[in-house]
Amino acid sequence: MINFYKYHGAGNDFIMINNLTGDIKLDSDYIKNLCDRHYGIGADGLILLESSGKADCFMNYYNSDGSIAEMCGNGVRCTALFYEEQTNLSKACPYSIEIETRAGVKKIMVHEDETYSVDMGEPVFESKDFPSLTDSNLVKIKEFRFSFVSMGNPHAVTIVPSLNEINIKEIGSKVENDSSFPNKINVEFVEKIDDYHYKVKVWERGCGETLACGTGACAVFSIINKIFTRTVLGKLGEETALEFPGGILYIREDKQGHIILRGPACFVFKGEIHI
Numbered sequence: 001m002i003n004f005y006k007y008h009g010a011g012n013d014f015i016m017i018n019n020l021t022g023d024i025k026l027d028s029d030y031i032k033n034l035c036d037r038h039y040g041i042g043a044d045g046l047i048l049l050e051s052s053g054k055a056d057c058f059m060n061y062y063n064s065d066g067s068i069a070e071m072c073g074n075g076v077r078c079t080a081l082f083y084e085e086q087t088n089l090s091k092a093c094p095y096s097i098e099i100e101t102r103a104g105v106k107k108i109m110v111h112e113d114e115t116y117s118v119d120m121g122e123p124v125f126e127s128k129d130f131p132s133l134t135d136s137n138l139v140k141i142k143e144f145r146f147s148f149v150s151m152g153n154p155h156a157v158t159i160v161p162s163l164n165e166i167n168i169k170e171i172g173s174k175v176e177n178d179s180s181f182p183n184k185i186n187v188e189f190v191e192k193i194d195d196y197h198y199k200v201k202v203w204e205r206g207c208g209e210t211l212a213c214g215t216g217a218c219a220v221f222s223i224i225n226k227i228f229t230r231t232v233l234g235k236l237g238e239e240t241a242l243e244f245p246g247g248i249l250y251i252r253e254d255k256q257g258h259i260i261l262r263g264p265a266c267f268v269f270k271g272e273i274h275i
Contacts (some may be wrong), residue, residue: 002275004034004041006268007082009074011211011246013268015041016082019048020057024275028066034273035064041273044210047075049082055098055105057083063206071103071152073214073249073261077116080108081265103152117262119254120151120215123222129154129183141174146187147223151259153205154185155219163191163201172203188216190224198224199243211246218259221251 002024005016015034017024026034026048034040048060059079061069080097083089089097093112098105109117126132130148140146146156156175160166166189175187187203200220202213221240239250239262249263 001272003270004273005082005270006041006043007078007266008246008268009077009212009214009265010244010249010263012072012074012213013043013211014072014075014078015043015046016078017046017048018082018086019050019060020086022050024048026062026275028062030066030275031062032064032066035066041271044204044207045069045072045075047072047079047082049079049086052100055100057097058100061101063204064208065206067206068102069153069206071101071106071215073118073120073151073216073218074212074263074265075214076101076106076118077108077214077261077263077265080110080116081267084110085267101152111262114264115262116265117260118214120218120259120261122257123218123226123259124150125226127154130156130181130185141171141178144171144175144189146175147226148185149219149222149226151215151218151222153215154181154183155188155216156181156185157188157190157220157223159190159192161191163189163199166201168201168203168209172209176203176205186213186216186219188213188220190220193243196238197241197243201245212244212249212263214249214261214263217242217244217249217251217263218261221253221259225253 050058052058144158172187184205191199202216239252
């Protein structure tokens with residue numbers, strides 16, 4: 001038997017397992033079964049908390065289909081809280097935790113209001129994972145035209161008049177698996193409320209529709225700033241609210257051009273499961 005814990009960040013939920021000793025080995029089929037919402041614990045992904053030679057800990061993250069993922073903005077915040085609780089870390093806020101991911105080491109700030117902010121680095125607009133912004137053959141499915149960015153993992157973003165008109169399961173799946181994306185892609189549909197408030201629905205690669213996506217929030221913010229003109233351009237340090245079905249995530253850009261993601265991390269429950 002092993003202990004597991006459930007956490008979520010704005011409804012994006014994860015199975016968390018303490019593997020700091022390195023004794024636990026899980027294969028992709030077992031991870032897929034654990035994440036199944038009918039036959040397993042149920043989650044958008046699974047995170048093994050492991051030791052790191054570069055940071056306080058390593059976030060070993062898997063999608064719900066058992067595939068490995070490079071980065072997860074909501075997951076890394078939950079990992080910070082899980083690390084705090086598993087190691088009995090206690091400091092006066094604000095303070096930082098460094099977490100190694102497959103997309104590099106991320107610095108997480110812990111705030112007095114129990115939110116966590118993450119320096120997600122700079123957006124990348126040129127990648128082998130998607131066509132370039134100047135490519136004349138940008139992916140267009142039905143009436144949707146997508147722009148692309150990587151936040152450690154690839155994203156396709158489109159602005160729509162109303163999210164209520166979107167069949168996210170149909171369109172999201174088609175875009176994720178389009179031949180233009182050799183490693184598949186995450187998909188975000190965005191509705192503008194005002195210059196600093198947007199509603200977002202997300203289709204995650206390897207997961208399907210989820211209630212929120214941290215890297216997706218950063219991708220949306222980056223595309224809005226680069227591709228679309230806002231009436232009031234974002235000032236350095238001023239946050240934009242991205243409203244997902246599971247909650248609101250806050251994004252800003254710092255002086256170095258890094259994207260800073262802020263949002264909640266919440267413990268849900270714990271239990272035991274036979275391995």
